[in-house]
Amino acid sequence: MACVYDFDKVIERRNTNSFKYDALADTFGRDDLYSLWVADMDFATPDFIRDALRERLNHPVLGYTKPYDSYWQSIIDWTRQHHDWTIEQEWIRYIPGIVKGIAMVLHAFTQAGDKVIIQTPVYHPFRLVPEGMGRVCVENPLRCCDGEHYRMDFDHLESIIDERCKVLILANPHNPIGIVWSREELRRLADIAHRHNIIVISDEIHCDMALYGNRHTPFATVSEAASRCSITFAAPTKTFNIAGLVSSYAIVPDERLREHFFSWMSASELDAPTLFAMVATEAAFTQGEPWREQMLRYVEQNVDFVADYMAEHHPQIRVIKPQASFLVWIDFSALGLSHAELVDFMVNRARLAMNDGAMFGKHGEQFMRMNVGLSRSVLQSALQQLSTAIATL
């Protein structure tokens, strides 16, 4: 009989050195908050992954480990089965995290003063990493046409490109808004990038969490131009809740980009996989489908729960339902607070730790990003606490 997983179970994560819980006080000034920020989930990492790690631990030696075929094959098979993309083993390299992967691409292909394009509001390290490395971030803000659907602004993109623009970082699917980009939009982006010799880093860490029947499109598959100009990053870490193990990979179909990037990484052994990353990735990609499907149905119900709750109790608050992943982008402008007041209100009166929308770019003001990868009972209590605070305004 198929296994039925329990996502309702509440697991105590405090005092496990969890960033999401044990960094609350340092980040928000207090820790008596519902933790709806850092993008990992409060669900148990699936048993088949923990079993695989335990089994490896039964061998008493944890020495240097040779990357092995079944690890690479699990990535190849998963990518073909889930995204209809046939990749070759020589196109893939382990990377020690996607944020570090972005830094590595910038090191390998750009110089201080070069420009990096980001489409805001977007995952904040897309700005922090380039700026920290002395690169210049240029924004191509997303356009919201109808209060709900966001699009890339291609006219504005063309207008900001000059010869210093070397890289564009794409969140595909998008974080924080949860957009699953259409093939057509990705193709237009690829045409522009390829024409201007811009490398597209397609960060596809959320690719295995498309919701409500949406389908993820790998950027590199949309056209010849896209496969020529792109470096794709993906990982099982978000989907299977193993971010602490640090297991990501780069896929680079273009030989010229590949040779430069991979030789740059291997010169410093930055592409050497760690033992537990390989064990967990293979377990996730070979045994994870039933868990993934059940987890996504639960997340969809949580998103619906938030949307329905707000519609019933606070119809003025606008919930943008994600097409992928467990992060919900919520517009609180109707509360009539300044952005600083809104941030203070959420922490000190509603007692909720959410990501301040402004950290994703200035168009994120008045928004908060809520992580709904948690048990519904806790989510419900958090929303009720929010209502109590709103009633005092």
Ligand SMILES: Cc1ncc(COP(=O)(O)O)c(C=O)c1O
């Ligand atoms: C779009 C996106 N990219 C990258 C990351 C982090 O990836 P890593 O932990 O592999 O650096 C996150 C985590 O929230 C993310 O949302």
